[in-house]
Amino acid sequence: MPPARSIPILDLSPEIDGLWDELNSAIQNVLRSGHFIMGQEVRQLEQELASYLGVRHAITLNSGTDALVIGLRALGIGPGDEVITSPFTFFATPESISALGAVPVFVDIDPRTFNLDLNQIEAHITPRTRAILPVHLFGQTAPMDAIMEIAEKHHLLVLEDVAQAMGARHQGRMAGTIGQVGAYSFFPTKNLGAYGDGGLITTDDDAVAETCRMLRAHGSKKKYHNEVLGYNSRLDTMQAAILRVKLPHLEANNTGRRAAAARYDALLADLPGVVTPYVAPGAHHVYHQYTIRVLDDQRDTVQACLAEMGVATMIYYPVPCHRLPVYADLGLSLPVAEQAAQEVLSLPIWPQIDEATQREVADCLRAALI
Numbered sequence: 001m002p003p004a005r006s007i008p009i010l011d012l013s014p015e016i017d018g019l020w021d022e023l024n025s026a027i028q029n030v031l032r033s034g035h036f037i038m039g040q041e042v043r044q045l046e047q048e049l050a051s052y053l054g055v056r057h058a059i060t061l062n063s064g065t066d067a068l069v070i071g072l073r074a075l076g077i078g079p080g081d082e083v084i085t086s087p088f089t090f091f092a093t094p095e096s097i098s099a100l101g102a103v104p105v106f107v108d109i110d111p112r113t114f115n116l117d118l119n120q121i122e123a124h125i126t127p128r129t130r131a132i133l134p135v136h137l138f139g140q141t142a143p144m145d146a147i148m149e150i151a152e153k154h155h156l157l158v159l160e161d162v163a164q165a166m167g168a169r170h171q172g173r174m175a176g177t178i179g180q181v182g183a184y185s186f187f188p189t190k191n192l193g194a195y196g197d198g199g200l201i202t203t204d205d206d207a208v209a210e211t212c213r214m215l216r217a218h219g220s221k222k223k224y225h226n227e228v229l230g231y232n233s234r235l236d237t238m239q240a241a242i243l244r245v246k247l248p249h250l251e252a253n254n255t256g257r258r259a260a261a262a263r264y265d266a267l268l269a270d271l272p273g274v275v276t277p278y279v280a281p282g283a284h285h286v287y288h289q290y291t292i293r294v295l296d297d298q299r300d301t302v303q304a305c306l307a308e309m310g311v312a313t314m315i316y317y318p319v320p321c322h323r324l325p326v327y328a329d330l331g332l333s334l335p336v337a338e339q340a341a342q343e344v345l346s347l348p349i350w351p352q353i354d355e356a357t358q359r360e361v362a363d364c365l366r367a368a369l370i
Ligand SMILES: *Cc1c(COP(=O)(O)O)cnc(C)c1O
Pocket: 063, 064, 065, 066, 089, 090, 092, 093, 135, 161, 163, 164, 184, 185, 186, 187, 197, 198, 199
């Protein structure tokens, strides 16, 4: 028997339908211009992003992963350097550190926010530590004021992984603009998503910005005058044109996500065995994901049961990074991240999700828990 309903984890179609004509004319303009790499659209997008985020430099790139790699390299991170980061993140975070020959130093997370545990950072600082790489997981900022304090005290640099949190704030300040560098992703499912790959670096540091611009274009400031080994990491013009249509709607979309989260909070408040998201003081959460904990070893059965009822859910992340085969030889045990990996479940959320759909999700969850 087919399921009575089908609720996806994310529905991009309301936004595409709403912007259909604008998107089409933006795409057609690029086709007619004959310019497909960088160009005017990319420059304009970078200005609009810098102005929205309130930074001196916004440098668009090929992906969020490249933003992490190029951002770290521009900060001078290289072989043998240690970078403190979270084990509870997408693999690209530590991968970017390792790609430079540097060493990711995984520090366990806060069980309430799933972000870096402040109280464990200092114990992991060694003479080789160069930087802290906090991840603003699920759309909620890490405790940036305290992280910046630790960094200043120990002369460390800070690169923020803002892939899931564009538009989030910490104590009123934009995520990604508090540390020396912010690294963002335009992967289609992110809060500001392109229709392909894309990424962004923000910084107020002119020298770092210049290095990033050089690294994204094969290590050259001037074409055919390559100064260092770089990357081909330019944002294509088509994605820039699409992002220029979408950027003006980011704030409203994040407001939609926050309203949806508040509705879930109310709908799930009295569900035993479920912990709804905790919002830290000073955090303006933009709910890239609405992630609950399902207690008592019930998560996998609950997820299977929801799938049978036609409700899609996701597990971000089933294996914390330090337990992935590539990092298994570190032999680390980080119990809070490991428990989170057993309990987290992300529910359907997108800016336009309606209350009736959320009520169905909540009803199915209630039924699945029994
Ligand atoms: C998506 C994501 C990335 C990588 O971004 P891409 O654009 O897919 O390369 C990095 N870190 C986190 C936390 C992410 O969610």
